[in-house]
Amino acid sequence: MSSPEEEFLPPGLYERLVDRLLEKRVGELESAGLKVDRVSVGSAELPFLLSRYLEKRLLSGLRELSGESPDNLRIAFANQILSLLAALSPGESPPELFSPASMIVSVPPVFSGGPAVLEPPLTGLSESTLLTGAPDDPSLLSELDKEIRSADRIDILMSFIKWSGLRILRPALMEATSRGTVPVRVLTTTYLGATEIACLDFLSALPGTEVRISFDEHRTRLHAKAWLFERKSGFSTAYVGSSNISNPALTSGLEWNLKVTMEDQPGVLEKIRGTFETYWNEASTFVPYSSEKKADVQKILSRSRSRDDFSDTIPFDIRPYPFQEEVLDRLEAEREVHGSFRNLVVSATGTGKTVIAAFDFRRFREQKPDATFLFVAHRQEILEQSLKQFRHILEDRNFGELWVAGSRPVHGQHVFASIQSLDRAAVGRISPEQFDYVVIDEIHHGMAPTYRRLLETLKPRILLGLTATPERSDGLDVRRYFNDRMAADIRLGEAIDRNLLCPFHYFGVTDSVDYRNLRWERGQYDRRDLEHVLTGNDLRNRSVLRALREYCPDLSEVRGIGFCVGVRHAQEMSDLFNRAGIPSASLSADSSREVRDAVSAKISSGEWKFIFVVDLYNEGIDIPVVDTVLFLRPTESLTIFLQQLGRGLRQRRGKTHLTVLDFVGHMHEKFDCASRLSALSGQPSYRIRKEVEEGFPHLPAGCVIQLERVARDHVLENIRKSLSLRRGSWVEKVREMAGDLKRPPRLREFFQAFRPPLPALYRKGGQVFRGWKRFLVEAGVIPDFSDPDESILTRGIGRMVHLSAGRYPDLLRGMAGGEPVGELEARFPPRQFLMAHYALWGETPEKTGLGKVSETVQKLRKNPVLCDELQELLELARDLALFPVFKTARTEDIPLDVHGTYTRDEILAAAGLFGFDRRVEVREGVRFVPEAKLDLLFVTLDKSEKEYSPSTMYEDYALSDRLFHWQSQSTTNERSSTGQRYIHHQKTGHRIFLFLRKKKKTADRPFAVSEPYVFAGPVFYRSHQGSRPMTVIWELAFPLPAHLFRESARLGVRI
Known part of the structure; x- marks a missing residue:
């Protein structure tokens, strides 16, 4: 005891x-x-x-x-x-409870027939409870009946709805909606064809009722069943559990349903409310139902029951998924911010690259309705499918003509052509400017003569290249045709969340090989050294077979690819597996097309279980049946690693996941393990050590990352070294780069080559701040310098990496670049000079000895080396821009660009709160500027230092790209002057500006300064709930860019 x-x-x-x-x-x-x-x-x-x-x-x-x-x-x-x-709220009288105690249970609403009788559910409105069908439990049906009749709004989320269940809820729903004051919203799916069309018709015919449906059962994994009953009294309730709307589920099944009340579980109910609202506004997933669409929906339900493919029959608009919107934003930024109109999009096969091209062309066509168009691919089936998608997205059934297999275009305005049709003679007949917009699919073939000839001939307004593999096995890189830039890539995690790629189960297997002492040259292991330690290694070979049998015990159904270091290694692994009774073959880049096709056919049929390849990570191997990938050599390039991984991520019916075995030994200290784990998990590199230590709690849907104990130790050792921000290693890299270039590298060049964490380049030593130029001095590639304000200016410059495009960065470029002060004063308003001054110097102009604010230009220019550094950093920041910015008349007096990124000091200077001789300290999340009739709302989305904090994470978040859920300060009630100003701001001419940031601080900001905010633009009151605090739904004047929406959609749809 x-x-x-x-x-x-x-x-x-x-x-x-x-x-x-x-x-x-x-x-x-x-x-x-x-x-x-x-x-x-x-x-x-x-x-x-x-x-x-x-x-x-x-x-x-x-x-x-x-x-x-x-x-x-x-x-x-x-x-x-x-x-x-x-006493904590001066001026307010305390409420006082009366004795003996009593409580109000209802205030009956009055209708034309007199006051209604409201009967509360037996489980009450204050305590959460679990209903399991136990003898003493009230039935779920009886509770739902009472909840429906007493609610002021009803939201229903059901994977399927049967008439047998809806029929017994019919009287309550009819009574509630007959009042005309109880809106009902229903979300459901066509999953397995289980929903009955009569239910959709009945519900959509009820007064004030809307029904939305997800039709894509292959990409919608909605199995949730939930009811939300909103009450103006504040006593809202919700039910989440296993019961669909069917008679057995509501009356007799072994079902568990959890009832949650606002009174005792406000955080949980708020998450239910917010999640439903987010789903409801997910236009790319849930679309409105009406009786006019009945025949089409019935057809889809019938096909769902038979498991037929109906992707071409969905009768509603296709909309881009949020991750595709993000790529479209990046393309817009490439053109508007960078002036680059030859754009490369990289993404794994099957992730909707063609859909992105179609939506991008639709945007272009809106600006130029008579635009000519050319789409080039190497296979007829790709052209036919792409033509269908373009016609659907453009809503033009007559769009496009095929030029393939004997078909030739008649009009030639919108052409889908095979590369084989565009032979030397055909290309010679095409005028360089004939097509305004050109798409080349699988552009990695672009180094072949036919593609090269086409790329070098055509001069379109926009050239869009699509590929899964920009790097080829022959070492050539198609980026040369796209200004040496990659415009966008589709995030692996989001493609998996959307079920465009299958999930992976990644296992880091302890490797017996020690790579620490192998030669490392130009970012990779010496290939001969690798071959030496991996070929003829019986101990290692046995461990490969052991791991395969441990993680894939049923080899009868396995189809796999193993990536090897050389031809000998690939042949050796094939022989090893064949001796072990696992039919296998090996391939290399030297294998003929006929041999590759034969091997692929045997893998697909199951005759062979594994292919071992070398230098074939992107070409010649595209087999959807592959469900296992073996990384039998360390892959230094993250791009190639993801290309190899992508060989197994193709969707296929019956394929639930990809098994990945990565053999992890002692790594060379320059091997970058963190970047691949970051790409797999979707977490930033600075968080990866914590992710490893915590067992990867944040992964794409359905994915797993597990590291064996010793492999985990190897990974952590590598990450500790790579994330230690040792300045010496970066000094060595910049010295090597300067030697290759025969000149000092620019910051942008160094960042593109090595992606260093900025705190490695901008850091504080004692009381002195040191930056990029001092870093170059330490590397011995530029002479020492003695700018008078180096320390304080370096700190200011290090704070500016967030700037990308717009008026304010243009001012800074002019200040650092020598533009005459008079011209700057004519082009830019005084408040932008104030913004620049506070960002650079951190004090009022008066304290820094200036007579007027524009004198900050001369003060800056007394530091010529740091002026050059500022220009280099602004060049880098512009290069990192994810979306364009713009100005609007609504913000004319406040010189901030919508979707621009600013520090709090810059925002306050723009709003007039920081002046020549004064600065107002603002520590709260809101600031009222009465003289400008303006409220500034500063929102930090992750308020807690914890990675997951249910108590704080559902206060402020995006419901859609146009709606934002925001919680006021705790003392604000709807009757206060502040609350009234929020509610009636449009009538009174007040403006509300919304600023968003993900965290207060992150590890990738120089000098550990606070994160800046993105100016989301003006917002308008739409509705509110509650008091002290108020929960307000704001409508944004401009939609959030997809990247920012992803960051701020706390309850984003992972379906």
């Missing part, structure tokens, strides 16, 4: 605030040699933790009160607490 003291703090996991009693027990355990882990509590979580701490003790204390009138004592004690709380 354990003692009471031991029972008080037994070993295990806790989330307990430390009080005096607990601190004493912790001290005893630590004195006994036991380790007790504790963490500091962030200010964002502390109110929630304290309230939970107090709730338990209050309940216990109130129960223990006794005497002649214990209830009177309890109420008196509660009133004392209320008085203490009221």
